[in-house]
Amino acid sequence: xxxxxxxxxxxxxxxxxxxxxxxxxxxxxxxxxxxxxxxxxxxxxxxxxxxxxxxxxxxxxxxxxxxxxxxxxxxxxxxxxxxxxxxxxxxxxxxxxxxxxxxxxxxxxxxxxxxxxxxxxxxxxxxxxxxxxxxxxxxxxxxxxxxxxxxxxxxxxxxxxxxxxxxxxxxxxxxxxxxxxxxxxxxxxxxxxxxxxxxxxxxxxxxxxxxxxxxxxxxxxxxxxxxxxxxxxxxxxxxxxxxxxxxxxxxxxxxxxxxxx
Amino acid sequence: xxxxxxxxxxxxxxxxxxxxxxxxxxxxxxxxxxxxxxxxxxxxxxxxxxxxxxxxxxxxxxxxxxxxxxxxxxxxxxxxxxxxxxxxxxxxxxxxxxxxxxxxxxxxxxxxxxxxxxxxxxxxxxxxxxxxxxxxxxxxxxxxxxxxxxxxxxxxxxxxxxxxxxxxxxxxxxxxxxxxxxxxxxxxxxxxxxxxxxxxxxxxxxxxxxxxxxxxxxxxxxxxxxxxxxxxxxxxxxxxxx
Numbered sequence: 001x002x003x004x005x006x007x008x009x010x011x012x013x014x015x016x017x018x019x020x021x022x023x024x025x026x027x028x029x030x031x032x033x034x035x036x037x038x039x040x041x042x043x044x045x046x047x048x049x050x051x052x053x054x055x056x057x058x059x060x061x062x063x064x065x066x067x068x069x070x071x072x073x074x075x076x077x078x079x080x081x082x083x084x085x086x087x088x089x090x091x092x093x094x095x096x097x098x099x100x101x102x103x104x105x106x107x108x109x110x111x112x113x114x115x116x117x118x119x120x121x122x123x124x125x126x127x128x129x130x131x132x133x134x135x136x137x138x139x140x141x142x143x144x145x146x147x148x149x150x151x152x153x154x155x156x157x158x159x160x161x162x163x164x165x166x167x168x169x170x171x172x173x174x175x176x177x178x179x180x181x182x183x184x185x186x187x188x189x190x191x192x193x194x195x196x197x198x199x200x201x202x203x204x205x206x207x208x209x210x211x212x213x214x215x216x217x218x219x220x221x222x223x224x225x226x227x228x229x230x231x232x233x234x235x236x237x238x239x240x241x242x243x244x245x246x247x248x249x250x251x252x253x254x255x256x257x258x259x260x261x
Numbered sequence: 262x263x264x265x266x267x268x269x270x271x272x273x274x275x276x277x278x279x280x281x282x283x284x285x286x287x288x289x290x291x292x293x294x295x296x297x298x299x300x301x302x303x304x305x306x307x308x309x310x311x312x313x314x315x316x317x318x319x320x321x322x323x324x325x326x327x328x329x330x331x332x333x334x335x336x337x338x339x340x341x342x343x344x345x346x347x348x349x350x351x352x353x354x355x356x357x358x359x360x361x362x363x364x365x366x367x368x369x370x371x372x373x374x375x376x377x378x379x380x381x382x383x384x385x386x387x388x389x390x391x392x393x394x395x396x397x398x399x400x401x402x403x404x405x406x407x408x409x410x411x412x413x414x415x416x417x418x419x420x421x422x423x424x425x426x427x428x429x430x431x432x433x434x435x436x437x438x439x440x441x442x443x444x445x446x447x448x449x450x451x452x453x454x455x456x457x458x459x460x461x462x463x464x465x466x467x468x469x470x471x472x473x474x475x476x477x478x479x480x481x482x483x484x485x486x487x488x489x490x491x492x493x494x495x496x497x498x499x500x501x502x503x
Binding site for chain 1: 275276278279282283285286289290292293296297302305306310375376379383385415417419420421422423443444445446453454455457470471472474476477480481484487488491492495498
């Protein structure tokens with residue numbers, strides 16, 4: 001009964017994210033509902049609801065919507081960016097609703113600060129990488145328009161100023177995401193050492209995690225060279241999030257690894 | 262002289278870093294498809310990486326050899342670029358802003374060193390044990406005896422906690438006692454002993470995992486440096502914007 005009520009809350013958050021395409025403030029209602037859902041589920045389970053695809057998808061979605069708020073405040077014309085965020089949040093919420101819930105008590109090795117921090121930081125970083133991808137898409141969609149409109153975009157800024165501001169926001173999202181992701185990997189290593197005696201395992205998940213970390217290392221270094229600024233960075237933000245999705249869902253669902261669902 | 266200049270220019274270049282990172286990504290990407298298709302990789306956890314590599318066919322290990330080569334060149338590139346950056350920017354007023362990316366680099370190098378040590382000397386073995394079982398550790402000088410096993414279950418039968426008391430014996434003499442709990446391994450003489458799995462019925466038994474990770478401490482130092490560098494860098498950038 002209680003679980004059904006929670007699923008209704010999640011279904012409403014999905015609807016609000018979707019309707020936010022027409023009425024922007026509804027995205028915030030969707031976010032509030034999802035936060036209520038996460039806290040209620042945590043209270044029901046007696047632990048952080050961060051195990052399995054259902055709970056992690058909900059947490060990632062709420063993180064995307066929450067992180068989008070400060071980023072949108074730096075944009076003069078934020079409606080297209082927030083539309084991208086609403087669509088992304090609605091899609092991931094829909095996936096979460098169809099994914100299996102993990103309701104069993106946690107094994108004792110998972111009841112530790114290191115594991116909880118590892119997961120929380122990983123999904124917060126994924127959310128920031130999603131923000132960078134949405135900003136990348138926003139940049140690609142609008143930059144052509146801004147060029148055509150006689151060097152002026154809808155917000156009244158010059159096209160080049162607008163471009164560097166959007167690109168700078170994408171860079172900030174990646175830099176903070178990279179920091180959280182690195183911290184998550186370090187915490188995961190500490191936890192694995194304490195739980196299983198090794199900080200590293202050669203499994204597809206660890207390999208894809210390294211690919212993801214290497215990709216964003218490439219992004220941050222490439223940005224130091226002028227040739228890569230602008231569209232290449234926007235494309236890299238989008239490709240990076242595709243790697244995130246495969247590392248998170250693809251590897252866990254398709255390959256046998258230490259993080260299989 | 263000209264060749265020397267070419268070599269140093271190569272190692273000082275950010276373009277080299279990008280090429281190396283790109284090649285590293287390509288090799289790992291290839292490995293991500295080779296690895297799940299080869300059963301041989303399941304053995305990789307039980308022996309040091311270098312020993313495993315020597316005994317495997319190049320058909321499945323080429324990407325790992327390539328990765329080791331790339332990482333070796335990247336180490337030199339990282340050192341050159343870090344030293345150059347410190348020398349070039351030594352007169353800047355924002356000293357922390359200049360040094361924090363280099364701390365990140367040093368942390369990264371420590372982590373690489375940790376992996377190198379583990380690749381040369383890590384080991385992993387497992388043993389099923391019950392109360393009274395004696396397990397000989399691979400240093401051939403130390404034995405570990407399981408003193409007692411306590412497994413707590415909830416009313417659904419889920420394991421909620423466990424406690425395994427162990428005694429270490431060397432030359433017939435008991436010299437150390439310890440307790441293994443969830444996320445609290447018994448660490449002695451470079452060995453890290455954990456409980457990987459357990460059975461409560463018909464008699465209590467545990468599956469012990471006995472690891473040696475010579476790189477663990479270096480990886481931790483590298484991780485701490487990496488994080489200190491990146492957090493400092495982000496905080497400074499935020500302050501500069503304000």
